[in-house]
Amino acid sequence: MLAAWAPELADTFVALACDIALVVDGDGRIATLAQHEAQPIAPPAWIGRAWVDTVSADSRAKVEQILADVAASGQARRREINHPDAIGGAAPVAYSAARLGERGQTLAVG
Numbered sequence: 645m646l647a648a649w650a651p652e653l654a655d656t657f658v659a660l661a662c663d664i665a666l667v668v669d670g671d672g673r674i675a676t677l678a679q680h681e682a683q684p685i686a687p688p689a690w691i692g693r694a695w696v697d698t699v700s701a702d703s704r705a706k707v708e709q710i711l712a713d714v715a716a717s718g719q720a721r722r723r724e725i726n727h728p729d730a731i732g733g734a735a736p737v738a739y740s741a742a743r744l745g746e747r748g749q750t751l752a753v754g
Contacts, residue, residue, distance in 0.1 A: 662753040664737060668695050670748025672711055685727060685735055695752075700726040700734050710741050714750045718743045725754070 664685050667676035674690050690698050696707045703725040713720035720741040726734035737754035744751050 664754045666690075666695065666752045666754075667744070668711065668741075668750045668752060672696065672707075674698070675749065685737060698727060700728050702726060710739060710752065711750065714741050714743050715748075 664677075664679040666674050666686075669675045672694050674693055674695055677686055677688070677691055679685055686698065695711070696704045699707055706723045706725055710720040710723055720739075722738050722740045724736050724738045726736050729735050739752045739754040741750050741752040743749070
């Protein structure tokens with residue numbers, strides 16, 4: 645039921661409580677991306693990419709665990725994920741996630 649509202653939920657979470665929100669489809673690909681424009685973390689090119697392909701090597705297993713936890717229980721506890729930045733460093737983001745509906749979409753907020 646919430647899956648139909650996924651883009652709006654992502655925008656709302658960013659406006660109210662977080663810096664970035666991702667809607668990830670059942671295949672682990674980023675379907676929707678919302679973030680504060682003043683300090684963007686993600687380029688628009690992330691849309692359509694696998695979430696694990698947007699993180700540092702040390703964070704890939706954490707993303708996979710978040711998605712597995714959501715698939716199993718409907719939610720995932722907070723985990724710090726590192727995204728590579730443009731200057732060779734990393735931007736850490738603490739993500740929590742929840743399933744949005746039966747279609748396999750996940751809302752990850754950080």
